[in-house]
Amino acid sequence: DIQLTQSPSSVSASVGDRVTITCRATHGISNWLAWYQHSPGKAPKLLLYSTSFLQSGVPSRFSGSGSGTDFTLTISNLQPEDSATYFCQQSHILPWTFGHGTTVEI
Amino acid sequence: QEQLVESGGGVVQPGRSLRLSCEASGFIFSNYGMFWVRQAPGKGLEWLAVIWSGGPNVDYADSVRGRFTISRDDSKNTLVLQMNNLRGDDTAMYYCVRGMGGSWPHWYFDLWGRGTLVKVS
Numbered sequence: 001d002i003q004l005t006q007s008p009s010s011v012s013a014s015v016g017d018r019v020t021i022t023c024r025a026t027h028g029i030s031n032w033l034a035w036y037q038h039s040p041g042k043a044p045k046l047l048l049y050s051t052s053f054l055q056s057g058v059p060s061r062f063s064g065s066g067s068g069t070d071f072t073l074t075i076s077n078l079q080p081e082d083s084a085t086y087f088c089q090q091s092h093i094l095p096w097t098f099g100h101g102t103t104v105e106i
Numbered sequence: 107q108e109q110l111v112e113s114g115g116g117v118v119q120p121g122r123s124l125r126l127s128c129e130a131s132g133f134i135f136s137n138y139g140m141f142w143v144r145q146a147p148g149k150g151l152e153w154l155a156v157i158w159s160g161g162p163n164v165d166y167a168d169s170v171r172g173r174f175t176i177s178r179d180d181s182k183n184t185l186v187l188q189m190n191n192l193r194g195d196d197t198a199m200y201y202c203v204r205g206m207g208g209s210w211p212h213w214y215f216d217l218w219g220r221g222t223l224v225k226v227s
Contacts, residue, residue, distance in 0.1 A: 095167050096213075097153070098153075101151075
């Protein structure tokens with residue numbers, strides 16, 4: 001199975017800051033990576049797919065980049081509602097696997 | 107409004123069975139592949155099962171293959187996960203998820219429910 005390692009595991013930032021989260025795969029996954037946001041008590045939400053494609057309705061302050069084994073999620077101009085856990089997911093091969101998550105505290 | 111609502115979770119003894127349901131609304135359920143994903147306490151997310159649109163093609167994670175069965179009833183917009191021979195490590199929040207994507211297996215999870223909690227004890 002492809003393992004995804006996220007870093008950092010948690011980050012504390014202020015409104016207006018830029019936050020970068022990384023996701024590293026144990027094997028190359030081309031650009032088959034997605035990012036999700038999960039707030040307590042809410043359903044997880046797809047933010048970006050195929051590394052950099054913004055899901056409909058997601059603010060443009062979320063962006064993604066990378067290829068192969070190393071990927072990043074960047075949140076620019078951090079807002080209070082961005083306080084959540086973010087996790088990556090690969091869809092290169094089965095089984096689909098997820099990173100363990102990064103908690104963003106504001 | 108597109109929505110997935112899970113039900114059926116609860117406390118169950120090891121070795122027993124439990125049936126989870128997911129009611130879909132706000133979209134054409136039969137057009138989508140559907141998934142079950144879980145998150146154990148303090149752990150990451152784990153994909154469990156997938157069923158193609160129109161059925162009957164399914165696939166499972168090794169951890170549940172032979173114990174869990176995914177099915178769907180498109181006439182009722184319902185996804186089901188039958189869980190047999192439950193173990194302590196099946197304790198988790200279980201999510202019903204809709205798939206999006208083109209070529210297999212490059213699918214993503216574009217709509218999630220809020221989950222239903224299963225505790226095996």
